[in-house]
Amino acid sequence: MSVRVAYVAPSFIIFGSFPAVLRVLLSAVKASTFQRADLISPPFRLRGLAVLSGLAVNKTFLREWLEWLALASVVASVFILFIGRIIVISGDSMRPTLADGDIVVTEKLSGIWHQPEPGEIYGFTCAAAEGILIKRVVALPGDQITIVSGTLSVNGLVQQESYINGIMGPWTNLEPLLVPTDHYFLMGDNRDHSLDSRDPAIGSVPRVQMQGRVVWRLWPLSEFGPVTARQEGREHREGL
Numbered sequence: 001m002s003v004r005v006a007y008v009a010p011s012f013i014i015f016g017s018f019p020a021v022l023r024v025l026l027s028a029v030k031a032s033t034f035q036r037a038d039l040i041s042p043p044f045r046l047r048g049l050a051v052l053s054g055l056a057v058n059k060t061f062l063r064e065w066l067e068w069l070a071l072a073s074v075v076a077s078v079f080i081l082f083i084g085r086i087i088v089i090s091g092d093s094m095r096p097t098l099a100d101g102d103i104v105v106t107e108k109l110s111g112i113w114h115q116p117e118p119g120e121i122y123g124f125t126c127a128a129a130e131g132i133l134i135k136r137v138v139a140l141p142g143d144q145i146t147i148v149s150g151t152l153s154v155n156g157l158v159q160q161e162s163y164i165n166g167i168m169g170p171w172t173n174l175e176p177l178l179v180p181t182d183h184y185f186l187m188g189d190n191r192d193h194s195l196d197s198r199d200p201a202i203g204s205v206p207r208v209q210m211q212g213r214v215v216w217r218l219w220p221l222s223e224f225g226p227v228t229a230r231q232e233g234r235e236h237r238e239g240l
């Protein structure tokens with residue numbers, strides 16, 4: 001490193017030319033500073049530029065990622081509110097049709113033009129239980145139902161429910177009951193182990209609390225496919 005040294009002649013001082021001396025000193029300082037700056041390693045400066053460039057790229061990536069996350073959240077919200085949702089079955093109340101751990105898809109769109117039908121499986125909410133309960137529709141608004149010795153009758157017709165598992169447990173008998181307007185009566189297929197409309201704490205379920213029809217099973221993969229209403233669930237309609 002070379003540093004320029006300013007030489008000040010005595011005559012400058014003798015004749016009192018202080019501005020000239022000052023100009024010489026400033027010139028020397030500027031030259032020294034310039035030469036020191038030239039000695040900074042170019043690779044170091046390039047690395048600094050690379051770091052700044054990397055920060056810019058990371059900010060761009062983060063911004064794009066947040067935008068995609070926001071879009072995904074909006075799509076998920078729209079899907080849940082208007083289309084349906086993915087539900088993991090908890091418990092054995094729907095055995096043998098649906099087992100604990102099964103993953104199913106519910107849909108709401110068909111509810112615009114389609115009312116729940118006997119035999120269809122729906123999710124619904126109620127004050128007596130947390131989350132969404134998954135049960136089968138067995139009676140519609142205006143239907144009269146009775147259960148005698150574990151046998152379900154709707155509008156006087158005995159229901160041949162080949163899909164059920166077990167008898168009625170504590171609800172072996174149920175006095176005649178009229179399903180109110182805009183309400184539905186739902187029960188689990190595993191009648192011995194199901195909290196459903198037979199329990200006075202739940203009762204008939206209002207239409208507004210129905211959270212969508214179960215239409216597809218995602219898991220297990222061995223049973224991947226549509227979940228359809230059993231024909232036996234519709235028999236009481238044929239006798240009307």
